[in-house]
Amino acid sequence: MQIVTKVAEMQDVCRKLRLNGRMLGFVPTMGALHAGHISLVRRARAECDVISASIFVNPLQFAPGEDLARYPRTFEEDCRLLEAENVDVLFAPDAAEMYPQGAVTTVSVAGVGDRLDGASRPGHFTGVATVVAKLFHVVSPQRAYFGQKDAAQLAVLRQMVRDLNFHVELVGCAIVRDPDGLALSSRNKYLSSMERARALTLHRALRQIEHMIASGERRTAQLIAGGMEILKTADEVRVDYLSIVNANTLLPVTSAEAGTLVAVAAYIGTTRLIDNLLVA
Ligand code: AMP
Numbered sequence: 476m477q478i479v480t481k482v483a484e485m486q487d488v489c490r491k492l493r494l495n496g497r498m499l500g501f502v503p504t505m506g507a508l509h510a511g512h513i514s515l516v517r518r519a520r521a522e523c524d525v526i527s528a529s530i531f532v533n534p535l536q537f538a539p540g541e542d543l544a545r546y547p548r549t550f551e552e553d554c555r556l557l558e559a560e561n562v563d564v565l566f567a568p569d570a571a572e573m574y575p576q577g578a579v580t581t582v583s584v585a586g587v588g589d590r591l592d593g594a595s596r597p598g599h600f601t602g603v604a605t606v607v608a609k610l611f612h613v614v615s616p617q618r619a620y621f622g623q624k625d626a627a628q629l630a631v632l633r634q635m636v637r638d639l640n641f642h643v644e645l646v647g648c649a650i651v652r653d654p655d656g657l658a659l660s661s662r663n664k665y666l667s668s669m670e671r672a673r674a675l676t677l678h679r680a681l682r683q684i685e686h687m688i689a690s691g692e693r694r695t696a697q698l699i700a701g702g703m704e705i706l707k708t709a710d711e712v713r714v715d716y717l718s719i720v721n722a723n724t725l726l727p728v729t730s731a732e733a734g735t736l737v738a739v740a741a742y743i744g745t746t747r748l749i750d751n752l753l754v755a
């Protein structure tokens with residue numbers, strides 16, 4: 476696996492990878508890789524001729540006071556994992572390479588970018604959209620793979636791709652969970668064993684809502700109340716949002732139909748976790 480840290484070199488390497496009509500797949504990440512990330516890489520490997528990944532902890536998507544400084548960084552181990560999946564090229568720039576002094580242009584996705592995590596973390600999705608737009612320009616993949624775990628992010632990026640005419644197909648991949656249901660996240664590393672047990676409440680609340688829907692309840696006010704009952708049972712779980720929304724616009728809906736997004740965000744101690752389900 477080739478490891479590239481400079482934009483110009485990455486553009487050159489990716490241009491060569493795409494030669495002869497080869498399909499280039501791309502998996503952007505912030506590193507601290509786990510089986511969720513690897514599932515994206517495997518899907519890309521299965522569907523594309525050549526694949527690239529990136530590791531970049533993007534300062535632009537962290538607000539002051541968030542966990543940028545302590546975000547887990549496991550670069551050597553990440554490289555080993557990506558190498559084992561036959562990734563062709565890894566892009567791992569530093570912040571100065573991605574945002575040279577004087578860079579001021581950002582990509583802001585109005586509306587959808589201000590909902591769910593965009594409401595709780597103002598500016599977050601502008602940071603995400605800006606870095607993904609830049610990465611798309613550097614890599615020019617035909618397909619890019621993102622986790623359904625970050626459902627709001629996927630909605631924001633789909634809107635950006637449409638609005639800015641990026642010539643890339645976004646592929647959403649299923650959430651990978653631990654056997655007990657906890658969605659894998661690099662931030663799970665922050666949890667003590669007690670907190671990890673409490674974190675399962677997010678999954679339980681979603682399962683409760685799923686169960687209510689399967690039993691015929693479609694009214695979202697009732698479904699949210701049912702999920703909140705579960706979330707309230709756990710000590711030291713502070714709910715940021717539990718919302719039932721249109722998966723594309725992220726606007727609240729009154730009735731949960733097939734494809735509706737049920738999304739939850741909560742703080743377990745100081746760790747903010749998210750999880751979601753798509754109504755079947
Ligand atoms: P991150 O490194 O957190 O920015 O995530 C990089 C990509 O991996 C994003 O597209 C995430 O949605 C995806 N991802 C993270 N956790 C999971 C998971 N548990 N299952 C599937 N995809 C995931």
